Every structure is written in C-alpha cells, then in structure tokens.
Amino acid sequence: MTAVEPEAATRGLVEIHDVHKSYGGVEVLRGIDLTIAPGEVVAILGPSGSGKSTLLRTINHLESVDRGSVTVDGQLIGYEQRGDRLHELREREILKRRTQIGIVFQSFNLFPHLTALENVAEAPIATERLNKADARDLARGLLGLVGLADKAAHYPRQLSGGQQQRVAIARALALKPKVLLFDEPTSALDPELVGEVLDVIRDLAQLGTTLVIVTHEIGFAREVADRVVFVDQGAVVEQGPPSQVLVAPRHRRTKEFLAKVLG
Ligand SMILES: Nc1ncnc2c1ncn2[C@@H]1O[C@H](COP(=O)(O)OP(=O)(O)OP(=O)(O)O)[C@@H](O)[C@H]1O
Numbered sequence: 001m002t003a004v005e006p007e008a009a010t011r012g013l014v015e016i017h018d019v020h021k022s023y024g025g026v027e028v029l030r031g032i033d034l035t036i037a038p039g040e041v042v043a044i045l046g047p048s049g050s051g052k053s054t055l056l057r058t059i060n061h062l063e064s065v066d067r068g069s070v071t072v073d074g075q076l077i078g079y080e081q082r083g084d085r086l087h088e089l090r091e092r093e094i095l096k097r098r099t100q101i102g103i104v105f106q107s108f109n110l111f112p113h114l115t116a117l118e119n120v121a122e123a124p125i126a127t128e129r130l131n132k133a134d135a136r137d138l139a140r141g142l143l144g145l146v147g148l149a150d151k152a153a154h155y156p157r158q159l160s161g162g163q164q165q166r167v168a169i170a171r172a173l174a175l176k177p178k179v180l181l182f183d184e185p186t187s188a189l190d191p192e193l194v195g196e197v198l199d200v201i202r203d204l205a206q207l208g209t210t211l212v213i214v215t216h217e218i219g220f221a222r223e224v225a226d227r228v229v230f231v232d233q234g235a236v237v238e239q240g241p242p243s244q245v246l247v248a249p250r251h252r253r254t255k256e257f258l259a260k261v262l263g
C-alpha cells in the first residue's frame, strides 16, 4: 500500500460550534455545540425529523450552515476564515477537505455499474491519490476487512443489502478518513442482515477512527458508543455515557423517546 499522508499527531477531533440551519424559514438546527474527541464513538439518537441527518451532513459540508462552524482537527471544512467572516470555499477545495470525512448512508449509494472492487477503488483513483494497481490492492484489503474478499467481482445488484452496506463502508474507508459518519446504516436492512453490518462497525470502533453514528439500534449504541447524544427539535437535549443516558435518562424527552423505541 502506498502511504499517501503522514500520520497527523491528532486525528479526527470534531468541533461543532453553535451550528444553526434553516430550511425555508424553519430552523432545524438551533445552535448545536458538540466536541468529539479523536477516536471517540458517538451515537446520535433522536426522533424522526429532529435534525440528526442534517447535523451529520453539516459535518462534511453536504449541507452549508447558516451560523456557527464545524472543524476537523482545527480545520474548517466548507469554509475559510477571512477577517471575522467565513467564506464558502470553492467546490474543488471543499471536495479535498471532505475526503477527511467518510459517510455511509442508509441507502448504500453504490455505483450500480461498478463491481464491489471498483466501487471501493474509485475514490482513491478519482482523487489521484493512488494509481489503479495500488487502488485495487487497497480495495481488496478493505473488502477483506469487511468480510467480502470473495465478492470483489460482484455488482451491487448481485449482493444482499448487508453486503452492499459493507461495500459502502469499505468504500468510505478508502480515503483513510479521520472521521466516519453513519446515517442509520442498518435501517434499510432486513433484520437478519443488521448484525453483519453492526459487526463491521464494531470492529472499526476498535481501530481508532472517530465514529459518529446516527442509529435507532439502542442495544448497539449501548455496547459500542463512548457517548450517546440525544437530539430533539434541532438541539442537544442530553448527552453522556450510554450507561447514564440510556439507562437513567435525566430529561423527560429522552425518557419518552427511549420508552417509544424500546417499546
Ligand atoms: N433539503 C431540505 N429541505 C427542506 N427541509 C429539509 C431538508 N432536509 C431536511 N429538512 C427538514 O429538516 C428537518 C430535519 O430533518 P432531518 O432529515 O435532519 O431529520 P432526522 O432527524 O434525520 O429524521 P429521520 O430520523 O426521519 O431520518 C425535517 O423537518 C425535514 O423535513
């Protein structure tokens, strides 16, 4: 494998400061403050429509913010500071900075016309980080990591949902992100396929990449997360270790939410 970047001293410190976001006059993020340590695993929980996906998407600047800032290892992601104002960067620079942050969506979003191997090798080649041979070697290794070494030549339509999601995780890892974001990675899967995807994420949690996981899998959050953040109506209502937030929530809305999802 070709080394593409020297290892930074800190990797994957995420600082979200006073982030606000509105759509058509409706404020869906109302001042989010969150600091996520390098290597920390944070589970984000909250009702439908509370702003979880929007928050995740502001971290890698798939959404712009109206106010506040997001930095990774001290670097602004979608913006640069000039004087006391933030200016949105050009697309090319946004894409470059975004490579530090991988994202895995509920709906996999694989390229249908590419094999599993090609899906994983695509970004390192497109960003000219690796030549084709090295990118394919890397992709083979990553498919092995997610337990799909034998599916490299399969197209997405030839794979189960769980396998497609594991390819998507391997693809997100191909640019060696400092931070990996998951937006309900198992909620599109049949119940019997959920476990294989959670197993892969559990392994990643051991590797030291910062993970931010929006999930409704309470048991998984309890087991894997260092911290649970409960979001409601665009604000952080409560956060803390899973043993506190999930077992002895302090806030009424957290209690109500947990009662609902735990049924
Ligand atoms: N691009 C958009 N344009 C307009 N409104 C949007 C847009 N994206 C999200 N919203 C609105 O913002 C609010 C928060 O949406 P978001 O997708 O972040 O919620 P969520 O917590 O991820 O919900 P879910 O659990 O259902 O995925 C919702 O009311 C949604 O309708």
Ligand SMILES: [Mg+2]
Binding pocket: 052, 053, 054, 183
């Ligand atoms: Mg969502």
